[in-house]
Amino acid sequence: MILLNPGPVTLSERVRRALAGPDMCHREPEFAALQGEIRARLLGVYALAPAEWSAVLLTGSGTAAVEAMIATLMAPGEKLLVIENGAYGERMSRIAAAHGIDAPRLSFAWGEPVDPGAVERALEQDAAIRRVAVVHHETTTGRLNDLGAVGAVCRARDVGLLVDGVSSFGAEALSPERDGVTAIAATANKCLHGAPGVCFVIVRRAELAGEHPPRSLYLDLRAYAEEQDRGGTPFTQAVPAFYGLAEALRELADEGGWQARRSRYRELAGAVAAGLEASDLRALLPEAASSCVLRAWHLPPGMDYAALHDGLKARGFVIYAGQGTLAQRIFRISTMGAIVRSDIDRFLTAFREVLEEHGVT
Numbered sequence: 001m002i003l004l005n006p007g008p009v010t011l012s013e014r015v016r017r018a019l020a021g022p023d024m025c026h027r028e029p030e031f032a033a034l035q036g037e038i039r040a041r042l043l044g045v046y047a048l049a050p051a052e053w054s055a056v057l058l059t060g061s062g063t064a065a066v067e068a069m070i071a072t073l074m075a076p077g078e079k080l081l082v083i084e085n086g087a088y089g090e091r092m093s094r095i096a097a098a099h100g101i102d103a104p105r106l107s108f109a110w111g112e113p114v115d116p117g118a119v120e121r122a123l124e125q126d127a128a129i130r131r132v133a134v135v136h137h138e139t140t141t142g143r144l145n146d147l148g149a150v151g152a153v154c155r156a157r158d159v160g161l162l163v164d165g166v167s168s169f170g171a172e173a174l175s176p177e178r179d180g181v182t183a184i185a186a187t188a189n190k191c192l193h194g195a196p197g198v199c200f201v202i203v204r205r206a207e208l209a210g211e212h213p214p215r216s217l218y219l220d221l222r223a224y225a226e227e228q229d230r231g232g233t234p235f236t237q238a239v240p241a242f243y244g245l246a247e248a249l250r251e252l253a254d255e256g257g258w259q260a261r262r263s264r265y266r267e268l269a270g271a272v273a274a275g276l277e278a279s280d281l282r283a284l285l286p287e288a289a290s291s292c293v294l295r296a297w298h299l300p301p302g303m304d305y306a307a308l309h310d311g312l313k314a315r316g317f318v319i320y321a322g323q324g325t326l327a328q329r330i331f332r333i334s335t336m337g338a339i340v341r342s343d344i345d346r347f348l349t350a351f352r353e354v355l356e357e358h359g360v361t
């Protein structure tokens with residue numbers, strides 16, 4: 001099966017083999033070495049200095065990392081401005097609400113760009129807002145939000161920036177230093193090509209110094225960071241997923257890092273676009289507004305998502321539905337994972353077959 005959904009991704013043989021590594025106790029030095037390698041390699045992806053930044057590993061899916069970031073870094077009484085232009089921005093508002101954090105929203109319609117001027121006005125109007133939360137790649141629609149523009153507004157007012165980079169880390173450009181990023185949350189099983197089970201937050205070390213009591217016991221980044229700096233872990237970690245992530249990070253480095261991955265995703269996404277456009281399909285967003293990771297497409301006229309999905313799945317390809325009100329209108333194709341050009345060519349053939357089978361021309 002070839003997975004064209006936005007994670008978990010199709011694994012390389014190399015990563016799949018690594019998952020079955022030896023049994024290991026998380027209180028032994030060999031675990032400390034594995035964890036240390038992953039933490040160093042994660043910082044290395046965007047050349048972040050270990051003296052300034054900490055990569056904190058958690059067992060859980062990407063949402064655990066986003067929740068840990070928000071719950072740990074918001075001090076009592078501070079407000080968080082949450083930027084929404086898709087389901088994942090809205091999820092951050094729900095996370096803030098679950099932790100009793102006062103989090104005004106700056107909402108744009110799904111798929112619309114974030115207006116940095118509106119962010120600036122929101123910060124001007126409320127000095128209690130100490131941090132802004134934004135999704136880098138809004139997987140809901142495939143839109144790549146402009147972190148540089150939002151970061152510049154935040155920096156000018158000395159406001160922190162919390163980034164959901166779950167579906168961009170490892171494949172899109174990120175400049176956390178330039179953009180004044182406080183922390184970025186991501187996961188093993190999207191652009192990094194690891195298996196589900198481990199997620200992480202990369203955070204400025206200085207930001208972990210706060211003294212307010214944790215809002216969550218299990219998702220307290222400070223406790224993880226302190227223990228991990230000593231080679232330990234507060235709780236049992238998903239050891240096989242750690243093996244997978246370590247191997248996936250070695251593979252990323254061997255292949256030329258995030259830049260090479262972005263080129264590959266772009267090439268595959270371009271082949272998908274050429275094939276779908278040749279069948280008269282229309283993309284939801286222009287290419288220039290889209291990530292290299294995923295694009296959303298209008299469903300072929302007269303065809304519902306289930307018919308398209310099932311026809312493709314029977315031919316070995318998993319695509320992804322739209323969320324919320326987009327569910328009836330779009331489908332999504334991600335080019336993450338260990339897939340190659342010939343997989344895309346076979347996918348496009350299968351796609352044409354399914355259209356023909358349903359009489360869509």
Ligand SMILES: *Cc1c(COP(=O)(O)O)cnc(C)c1O
Binds near residue numbers: 064135164165
């Ligand atoms: C996938 C994703 C998440 C996390 O989803 P999980 O199912 O918890 O891994 C969060 N934000 C974005 C932008 C995502 O694409």
